[in-house]
Amino acid sequence: MLRTRNIAAVLACLLIAVLAGCGREGSPPVKGPKAGELPQYTVDTAFRLPESKTWTKAKKRGHLVVGAKEDQPYLGEKDPATGIYSGFDIEIARMMAASLGFEPDTIRFRTIASANRETALQNGQIDYYVGTYTINDMRKKLVGFAGPYYLAGQGLLVRTDENDIKGPQDLAGKTVCSAAGSTPYQRIAADFPEADLVAYDTYSICVDNLLTFQVDAVTTDDAILLGFAAKAPDEMKVVGKPFSEEPYGIGVPRSDNALRAALNDALEANEKNGNWKKAFEATLGLSGVPAPKPPPIDRYPSN
Amino acid sequence: MTRSTVSATALYDIPGPLTRKRHFLYGVLSTAVILALLGWLLYLLFDTDQFTSAKWTPFTYKGIQELLLRGLGNTLKAFAYAAVLSLVLGAVLAVGRLSDHKPVRWISTLLVEFFRAMPVLVMIFFIFVALKVQPLPALVAGLTLYNGSVLAEVFRTGINSVERGQREAAYALGMRKTQVTTHVLAPQAVRAMLPTIISQLVVALKDTSLGYLITYEEFLHAGKLIASNLDYDLPFIPVVMVISPIYIGMCMLLSWFATWVARRERRNPKTEGTGVAAAEPGTLLPGRLR
């Protein structure tokens, strides 16, 4: 098989070469958080957490494995060319890693699809998960949540020339796109039945549809929408007040209460020392939104 | 252009001079219509700014090219696993269906019929979502179950299509059933079925793209990552223009190989013992109907 693969690789490269003249070094310029402008977090090298199985295993392994999203600009985005993750969620993950005593170069990010988050945590594929993960009671039965570290709410993304839609009440007769089966989708379906709903498997298809005039609005958590709007501010904007509350938490294995407590402490400390604000301003803040006050941490009892 | 009849068909005679002139006229007209359509398409592409440098420069970077190649590698990896495993599963199920033991035969038949009747994608999603398996094994398992079942039927009909005399002669020589199958029937059947087997592998290759839907990082997934990137000005059409020729090319190469093998086998005296079961058109679901 190796041979066929080589041949195919050569053929593909040839084709690309014909199209473009093979191989400029580096990667295409991107908007988004610049590597140099991101805050540095001091690594707490003396940190020990022997009660946490996850922490002990990661320490022995020598690196942390963090679950994230790859297609949410300014939150959790993977540069297709370099494979580097960036965004607010990623900053939170790095902040936490520093507090847990892991050097920045010992964090490995892994894209985990929404549907697989619980499984990935349950069977130890990842140590913790930071990626627009809304805390709710159903999920609390499956995983543990540190945080919340951010309070998002459902919002609407429209084209800049759209003036009729100012909130969910204006959606009657308009086509609205959201991710299939997601909570925002079901909320619109239940509360605003006059809206014409369209569903796709990812938000990036929804945004694409918005730009090609297939739909009039995209709805999901405002944080996600802000990230998209910031990428193309001339074409898209976020409108109206958020009409739900989505507290984002850090997912940890359910049994690992020690890790959850440690992450809660770390979040609190970083919110106090200004790191949280710096991280926000270097990422989501670039969309022009001032840093909000972080939500109070919910140290719910374990059972 | 007008030398239409290579071989005689039931539909029309070899055209005379007048008809030939008429056909030539039709040919010119339809070519003109096609060219006009193509021109219109090209105009649309230019009109909607699909050839701006912003949309194409991403492809000039090594990072992007490597991303695409990695995706292609993953596609071929999934295909290689799925192909080998389906052949194995197909052989096992075919042996099961040809078994002398009733329960074995019954179970194999049930499995084959069930997996052929289910959409591959439903199986892949079931394995991925309900059984919580990683993307690559889920994709490979789904493709294997489906293609393995289809191949089992191919193998079975292949073995059954070997002339009865061959089997009878072998038994008369005192060979046991296993010997008859492995030494006499299978070698002839495989030769005859080779084109159909390869066509089924084309289906497997095409279906590796379903991995895109369960976040397996294959070729289409890599393309989508580039196409949906707002920083690259959403270069969707360029991405399709780059990846579809490669996909279609790979599949065509394999299809063409199947036709080549078929043509070679037809001239081969070694396959005379079998009436070659022609590949079902499409080979997507060969004959639930009979």
Next chain:
Amino acid sequence: MDVLTENWSLYGKGFLGTVELTVYASVLALVLGFVMASFRVAPVGSLRVIGTVWVAVLRNTPLTLLFFAVLLGLPRFGLILPFQVFAVLALGCYTSAFICEALRSGINTVPTGQGEAARSLGMSFGQTLNNVVLPQAFRSVIPPVGSTLIALAKNSAIAGAFSVTELLGTYKTLNELGYSIIWSFIWIAVGYLIITLAISALFNVLEKRWGVAR
């Protein structure tokens, strides 16, 4: 078990979505497949080339890629259509290539002598095709067209993975609502079995009435 009874309307909608998609795409595939098959056997060279290219390209295109291209590509030319129409287009065009091949091989099974006999009786091209060749070809294409349409029904699941208006797509909503995933899938599987078995039964009836006795 109660996944089905509690979400009857959701499953029903998904089931109807799949049926609708299958029916519309089948019609498109049969019409397009017929046109392309007649191109492929036409005496005019350029038409034959069109037919051959159409079949060769579409048969070797992964359906997921085609969905992707149609779904996100056509809107770039200013087309504004609902998702279902794009799905029917992608599925119909893809399947038309297989239908075309089934029809063409059906026409090729009619012995040349039949056409020659018809023409020697003075029949025109149209008469030969409609009264002699096609009726015979029709009989032998029933089984392959049937299995192609079953494949189409199964392929409609890909539309469900992109969006929600189809049987497979219902699992996402059920999953988010916290129902047992295994049972959700069992009922989805049953839905597909009903559809494929129904098509199979339909073509068995057709085959019994008009098929070639073998």
